[in-house]
Amino acid sequence: MSTSPPRFTLAPSSMIDALYESLRQRIINGEIAPGEKVTEARVVSEYTVARPTAKACLERLTAVGLLHRTAHRTAVVPELDVAEILDLFFARDSIERRAVQRLAELGRVPAAARAAQERIERAVADKDFAHQVEADIAFHTALVDAVGSKRLSRMHELIMGEVHLTMGQFQAHRTTDPRTVAAEHLAILAAVEAGDQAAAAEHLAGHLRAAQDRLVARLTRDEQPHEPPRVDA
Amino acid sequence: MSTSPPRFTLAPSSMIDALYESLRQRIINGEIAPGEKVTEARVVSEYTVARPTAKACLERLTAVGLLHRTAHRTAVVPELDVAEILDLFFARDSIERRAVQRLAELGRVPAAARAAQERIERAVADKDFAHQVEADIAFHTALVDAVGSKRLSRMHELIMGEVHLTMGQFQAHRTTDPRTVAAEHLAILAAVEAGDQAAAAEHLAGHLRAAQDRLVARLTRDEQPHEPPRVDA
DNA sequence: CAGCAGATACTTGTCTAACAATTTTGCGGC
DNA sequence: GCCGCAAAATTGTTAGACAAGTATCTGCTG
Secondary structure, three states: OOOOOOOOOOOOOOHHHHHHHHHHHHHHOOOOOOOOEEOHHHHHHHOOOOHHHHHHHHHHHHHOOOOEOOOOOOEEOOOOOHHHHHHHHHHHHHHHHHHHHHHHHHOOOOHHHHHHHHHHHHHHHHOOHHHHHHHHHHHHHHHHHHOOOHHHHHHHHHHHHHHHHHHHHHHOOOOOOHHHHHHHHHHHHHHHHHOOHHHHHHHHHHHHHHHHHHHHHHHHHHHOOOOOOOOOO | OOOOOOOOOOOOOOHHHHHHHHHHHHHHOOOOOOOOEEOHHHHHHHOOOOHHHHHHHHHHHHHOOOOEOOOOOOEEOOOOOHHHHHHHHHHHHHHHHHHHHHHHHHOOOOHHHHHHHHHHHHHHHHOOHHHHHHHHHHHHHHHHHHOOOHHHHHHHHHHHHHHHHHHHHHHOOOOOOHHHHHHHHHHHHHHHHHOOHHHHHHHHHHHHHHHHHHHHHHHHHHHOOOOOOOOOO
16 A cells, blocks of 8 residues: 555565465366365475475465365365355355445446456457456456455455366356357446446346356256266376 | 354364464454564464474464564564554455345344354453453354355455454453444344344444444544554563 | 275374575674 | 664575374275
8 A cells, every 4th residue: 555556466486376376277277177186295296395385385275265175184176066156156246246336336447357358358259268267257356456455355365266266167168158248247347337336236246146057057967977086197 | 064063162173273273362362462573483482383383373364464474574463554444344344244134135143143242241241341352253253154155254254353453452442332332233133133134234334334433533543642663572 | 795993004283403595683884 | 873784583495204193905704
């Protein structure tokens, strides 16, 4: 607040940060599949780090829900079931709805959201799905960050890792028309710009519900065959 | 959710948990004062633990805002200024408002909230201020937990440490009539029981705003003399 | 042949010790 | 009195070790 906010983000400075980012990416992209075990020893050997470093990293990933772990048991990449997805989207809606209401109240349309929107459209044109998912997350994060509340942003960050994870699982068999998503995003921004809190909240809630329903529909279909957990490596 | 909720909480099982709880209490109660430095070496010597253990503990406290720390610099107990308190209460309101709206929608009045309410009244009668603050936190936490959303509860937990901290700072010079607080709590529960979402949200928002205003008023008065940071030890 | 008990291997929790990198502090010179 | 450099303090990371708890496999018994 008092110092100028950083305009450029550099590569992570500490070992743990770098490790965290790398593992985060691998989990989110599905490179480390849901259900797969991630032992401390594995991290130590895959990268060249000491075990305490790996341990700290796994703890951080656990804190944001990208790994599940109970005492003395190996951390695993979670497979979210329907109940968890509903819970996740309820929490997400709570934060983002408040954010857009606030933005509408201030009449503030974040530039970063518009930028993210353009990135989404470019990714759609390129058929680059991973990038599209990432830009979509960036769009929603931009909305929350624009409120300017450190703590709201932190709470949002706490759950967006899991959102990213579910979209990553979903990404393989995508059935969504990207133009629908784009239209919904624009409707949110338009309501914010018009200063209409209720409309902004409605558009956002509808958008999230649509995403949630797509995930749930996909999941209930997939859970039927009860496919065995994929184990590679 | 699927397993029965624990009816009794035991002492923390792991070393780090115990350390975390102890330090948390000491920070919240003001035993470790705002502005005070907490080095890893200090924790190591005060308790009998290894430095990595202390380090992990400080990291966890930092994650929930009970300590502030930047790379290579010593962790300190934060002194929240007015801007931060406003931010904190904005975030808190976002979560708790959603929670009571949801409870009203379900018509679910959590028993734990009523129990906490009784604990508050008992603490008031005993003039036990620390206990009163703790029970007040428990009341609000009970509201959020009753929703049954793991993630909403986790987000709430992420900021309630800081709330506890500010109330601890405030506790020394208290100016609040406890009966006002009790009445506000009961109004919230009544609205929830009646299933009136809007009224529940209104009562909660008013309650939080009153608490926030008391804190801010106290703080702006205190900041005038610009007292030098207390340094003991 | 099935089921259970014990033994073994694996994994995590914590500790000790050490060195590198960075920040803070204190001293001396100008 | 102020600035810069060196020493001290503190954190970041690594290595190795041992205890304790889990999971797995083997072998015995019915």
